[in-house]
Amino acid sequence: AQSVAQPEDQVNVAEGNPLTVKCTYSVSGNPYLFWYVQYPNRGLQFLLKYITGDNLVKGSYGFEAEFNKSQTSFHLKKPSALVSDSALYFCAVRSNQAGTALIFGKGTTLSVSS
């Protein structure tokens, strides 16, 4: 069975500091990994994905994530946080079979203070 763990309910950082939102996964076979962001009362916005290739993936709004197969992790990072980055972040995984659903982590609330 596939699963995703986001160990932190909330991450607090000061504006301008680097941020990391953690994610570990469990899936059979090669995983497809995703990060989404959700603002209050809004749908999901796609940030980035890892399918294959370079372990460091760059996405929208200056975010990046590093795929680490040995640690089964896919942490989301940004070198310099903005107050506007404050939102709910979801890590998700799916298998490489067509027509399979995304399985989401519980979400991590990022709060960036000015």
Added chain:
Amino acid sequence: GAVVSQHPSRVICKSGTSVKIECRSLDFQATTMFWYRQFPKKSLMLMATSNEGSKATYEQGVEKDKFLINHASLTLSTLTVTSAHPEDSSFYICSADSGRALNEQFFGPGTRLTVL
């Protein structure tokens, strides 16, 4: 990118009534659509997988007679919450998979259901 719409975006209904939520892929054909439910500040829980022209596959614990899913065409799936109760109040989000790109699903903006 591909666009998925949901209608209505917000609905308030009385307990005991039924509510239909539509999910449409606007510029691609979706062989598979998924319905998720999200409680406030919580994760998205997969409710069911819907394939065009066939019965939906429901996740364990989801009542198929309460949450009716129809995927009659390659661009439309509907979720009907039958005999709604206050505990059905939630944010419902659909996503669509074209089957061509195996690495991304496209999400609708969500529907906020409030049952009084």
